[in-house]
Amino acid sequence: QVQLQQSGAELVKPGSSVKISCKASGYTFTSYDMHWIKQQPGNGLEWIGWIYPGNGNTKYNQKFNGKATLTADKSSSTAYMQLSSLTSEDSAVYFCARSLRRVFDYWGQGVMVTVSS
Amino acid sequence: DVVLTQTPPTLSATIGQSVSISCRSSQSLLHSNGNTYLNWLLQRPGQPPQLLIYLVSRLESGVPNRFSGSGSGTDFTLKISGVEAEDLGVYYCVQSTHAPTFGGGTKLELK
Numbered sequence: 001q002v003q004l005q006q007s008g009a010e011l012v013k014p015g016s017s018v019k020i021s022c023k024a025s026g027y028t029f030t031s032y033d034m035h036w037i038k039q040q041p042g043n044g045l046e047w048i049g050w051i052y053p054g055n056g057n058t059k060y061n062q063k064f065n066g067k068a069t070l071t072a073d074k075s076s077s078t079a080y081m082q083l084s085s086l087t088s089e090d091s092a093v094y095f096c097a098r099s100l101r102r103v104f105d106y107w108g109q110g111v112m113v114t115v116s117s
Numbered sequence: 118d119v120v121l122t123q124t125p126p127t128l129s130a131t132i133g134q135s136v137s138i139s140c141r142s143s144q145s146l147l148h149s150n151g152n153t154y155l156n157w158l159l160q161r162p163g164q165p166p167q168l169l170i171y172l173v174s175r176l177e178s179g180v181p182n183r184f185s186g187s188g189s190g191t192d193f194t195l196k197i198s199g200v201e202a203e204d205l206g207v208y209y210c211v212q213s214t215h216a217p218t219f220g221g222g223t224k225l226e227l228k
Contacts (some may be wrong), residue, residue, distance in 0.1 A: 035217070045166070045209060047217040056193055061216060067190035074145070102154045102213035 001025040004009040004096050004108035005038040011114045012086055022096030029077035033099040036070065036081050039110070040092045042091045050099065051079060085114045121142050121210050123220035129228040139165045139225045140210035142191040147214070154213040157186055157195045160222075161206040169208075170195065200225070 006109040007021040036048040047073050049060035053072035060068065067090070069082045074084065081088055130136050146153045155173050158166040160224040168177045170186040173193060183198045197204055205227060210220040 044222050045211070045219040047219070059216075097166075099213075102152075103156055103168065103171040104158070104166075104211065104213075105168050105171075107167065110165050 002106045004095060004106055006108040006111045009112045013117055014087055014115055016086055017082060017084040018113055019080055020078045020094060022108050024077045030074055034079040035097045035099050036097045038092045060108060086116050094097045119212055119215045119218050121212060121218055121220035123223050131225055131228050132200060134200050134224045135198045136182060136200060138195045138208055140193040142219050145190050146212050147190060155193050156211050158209045158211060159206050
């Protein structure tokens with residue numbers, strides 16, 4: 001069965017960076033887009049960008065240009081998102097979600113990132 | 118960016134009641150390939166969102182058929198015909214015809 005297993009919660013300091021992971025199983029990793037979505041406490045959902053692991057192509061929400069960097073490791077079927085220059089506004093839960101033909105059909109369990117000194 | 122406006126923000130229902138949620142888009146969601154990429158998600162408390170309906174009206178595998186979707190262009194509706202306790206949570210519409218955006222959510226709670 002399809003599973004997206006995300007890494008654990010992170011507590012990081014302002015100004016630092018964090019890299020979170022999303023390990024895929026149960027399907028051909030290189031055949032589906034992987035999207036990343038942000039959810040701040042009590043708020044809705046915000047799309048960050050996607051990566052196609054088959055060739056590494058990426059596309060970002062302009063708002064997250066320079067903030068998020070998406071990569072993928074085909075050998076371990078793992079997608080990564082690095083967030084840089086962290087501020088309190090980056091404190092949120094981050095989801096990875098698989099997509100085929102523009103449909104988010106499977107989601108990871110989410111990673112809570114807390115930015116605090 | 119495409120703005121999706123969901124109404125109502127909160128919905129109180131009794132078990133067995135039928136309810137509808139509206140999602141209105143600031144732009145047409147009809148893609149040049151003829152598809153309309155408007156999907157509905159449910160997020161239960163403490164859980165990630167799950168896909169209910171895609172391409173406006175297609176039911177995701179395993180989703181009960183009391184859920185249905187309709188609409189076109191800029192106006193879309195999710196209907197639940199007979200709410201059950203497991204349906205409680207926050208419903209989101211999401212479009213991916215353009216760069217993906219989500220509606221603000223509709224919280225379904227028990228009356």
